[in-house]
Amino acid sequence: MRDEDSRNLILAIVLSVIVFVGWTYFYAAPQAQREADLAAQQQAAQAVDPARPNLPLPSDGGVAPGAPTQTVAPGTNLPATREAAIAAAPRIPISTPSKEGSINLRGARIDDLILKDYQETTDPDSDPIVLLSPSNSANPYYAEFGWVGGGEVPGGLPDSQTVWQTNDEALTPATPVTLTFVNEAGLTFERTITVDEDALFTVEDRVLNETGAPVTLYPYGLVSRHGVPNVMGYFVLHEGFIGVLGEEGLQEWGYDDVAEAERLSANVTGESWAAETGGWVGITDKYWATAIVPDQDTAFTGRFTSEASGGSPVFQADALGAARTLAAGEELVSTKRLFAGAKEVDVVDGYAEAFDIRQFDLLIDWGWFYFITKPMFYALDFFFTMFGNFGVAILIVTVILKLFFLPLANKSYASMAKMKAVQPEMMAIRDRYGDDRMKQQQELMELYKREKINPVAGCWPVLIQIPVFFALYKVLFVTIEMRHAPFFGWIQDLAAPDPTSIFNLFGLIPWETPALLTVGIWPILMGVTMFVQMKMNPEPPDPVQKAVFTWMPVIFTFMLASFPAGLVIYWAWNNLLSVLQQGFIMRRHGVKIELWDNIKKMLGAGRAAAKG
Template structure:
């Protein structure tokens, strides 16, 4: 008995270590990263916001995909409020159903993009999500297109003032920028934007001079400063691209910093030559900016990171093939820029419409793409029918239960048979309690006689593991789940349940999460508790393990999972609770059909009852 107690203590200690480790290494750091990211986002709008992280002034301008091909813009004198930085240059307004912002006529950059339909919080009156910001702000982030060549002084650069043919860019009204270098070259740039997030940039050059000119078209996305990321293994944030036959390329900011040096000063990165098709860009959890080159022309793609005196600058670069422009001739290049929310239907539509190679991989579906994306498609189908992603999760769970019913039926039937022969199993253990080999042999003969598979009961759990992780991925990475409400207090299925039993679900006037050290353990919402209760009921439907230590570990498991899933997305917890409840119903039906008495109440009483004294 002393050894059993010792094993029980060890098992419980290990379980608690897992729980504490999860909270310490995942839940608490994620909350802190989210807090810092929110402060940085607020600082972009208002650099004087409380607790805004201090950042040195940023130098404007990109580095080149090939060293020396793209000149740098002058440095901003200091960190400025966003509206002040925007007012420093003449601009063309952007006003479409999905995007608000402006194009900088100094340099022709797209450096001011806010998402009209997305907000910082579930409150529709909260600030819009800001994607791009100009140089001079807290964290400049922009896209740039143009031409590079052997005579950079003859080409438009970051300081060039372009002329626009109209004051605003709308969905149905493209804007044309023009620039005459007074050396025989006329540059035009036609920029259009659809009702979502795809810019089309058509650059042309007319050579009115007397000598041929050699040019390369380019496009890039540049981000100044190292962004605060969530840091989850299941989520990629950083540089992303599909470069022709090279396939998907993903670099975190830290990984790119460790790449080999390029010939440009203080610049490291990775370069791919002669790629055809695909895209290059920078991705966050829900938002992305990516250059889409001509899908039929070869290009050089690269990810670069350079160390400026004011901080790191990360870039995704596309450099087109050389073009020799003869006197009197005109050349043009069409590229595209995705800058917005990674909506699944929108991204898929762009992939089909513009034939962009593997553009759907802009969304991080993960290694189990073949499960994750179809699962989202099914959820989205039912969402469109019922108008609630939470209800869609419940419907899909029922469908999965029906689909796997034959396998689950065999598993539960085997468990029911095992429950029915428990008296015989107890008798065998008593007869051979001093001979473990004979005891095991007798048990195996009993299993064979009664056609019982002792591990069959594991299959229902094994089945739901890949579904669980696929749903976790869907809830975590798809923007459709962001701020998606369920019912009652669940306003965001992608966020944890905001209630807590430790303040009586809001009746007591304090926030348990603010308690030092243990605050994360105290944020135990109503849905995680319901999940724990349903898990406990399901385990009580099963035959109790004969080993006392195993019995106690299984008894504690619902408690451990309740605390662990308290910090998971509410949609995942709702799925797990609903799945448990369906499993209890299904298992009860199968047990009755096999003539096995459901002794749920006896099992519950047995958990709290005292053990009979050991015979000695």
């Protein structure tokens, strides 16, 4: 029978490997379940009341229903740059502390938005993040609001080519803008847009009916994106369509999913659905998102669509409100909101609470371990506000977690220390009973019982660390607060891998190392602390186990080299604290620390191999 201490250590290593290698796939839903969900969504799309109009997805991506489709004739030259596309239409500027851009008066689209607080790289002079762009630019991405007609509308509805009028000069947090359009039959459309200092636009649409006949209208809002954007493709991160719809709650669909299904739809409050009110639909990237938030007290149908246009797909998330009949001389109002910006935790949570937006905090991909991940973020953010450095916050939170789990960890290490103390007796039992494995097991159990040893206690420190690892990895990976957050020295982005490499002597040699050979200082420090922790224990007699334990720190060093630097710093710091804690407990129980003896043996074996 193998030594119990060695078995426990092997189990701990296996669990750790599962964390690093297998955990990404843990987040991937089984393919069969995804296919079942997809089929259910398609059935739901077909079940939507045909009397309710749907928003089509024409070639320019989001033209109001009933309007003529605007196509580009062969040979037509589109603007070569985003700047040229913006200059080609009449506009009203948007200016806030965090954003700049413009509203396109042709179609009244919000299609030009730059996030001033965020750059493409850690270089402060790099370009700011461009979120939204016009339909005739290279990467169209925009939001649109309007009305769908429930039948023929006298004079027609404003569409993507309608030029709205305004007397306002700019949209700012202090100055809303009002756009107007009057059709030939006497329908007056008025749109008031307000913006706050962060990421929320409020769109209030008014219609005055002076046609002399009743008109039925459906309010809508949409975000449209042309072409397939570059996505990171990690299972731990959702990029694509997102929304909270009806009884199904959170919906997350990739671009490919929607393109294959052609239309996924969920009716939030329609008579045939008996679902809840509230919800939203949108498109999310890792750090940025756009989302349409209808009135949370009224019915709407949420939908995700894809349609080919000019050889490129056009993706759209839209929300269609319930029918509103407007008698002659009456006025109706529809209010919707647009989130367009960085997914800052405090901002997103603030909107969810202020406007009672159902599950809006899930716009940030907290993952299945939401109940651990989000508190972990708040803990890190708390210490960041105190010390101004997320790296320091990681170190402090690690210490606090160590203190919190100290009683359990102490019992584990104490049990491990007792097991080391009785190792001679364990070896004697193994020698005494030879191949009688059942008798060996009985005698070992009696020994554990007599000495009050828990043989699996050594696994607890690793088991405790796994959920913490999950939570910290998720926080570092998905929260924008960690993006480009510096530590000290060469670590200028805790969410990115350590940029140094031992294979070019940490930059002394002018050679850009391949990704597989980029093993930085912090991964090496992590490997050293893991090596020290393993060498504190007696070496296993089995040569295979001995080789595994010797090479495991090296393997983990290469594995963690590609992980966010913040996570590697946490792991190295946690290892160091564990070494100190384990050494203190071993001395307290009178157990010899094998570190130096094991290192001497390893060096001696190395010298012998070199001479041989």
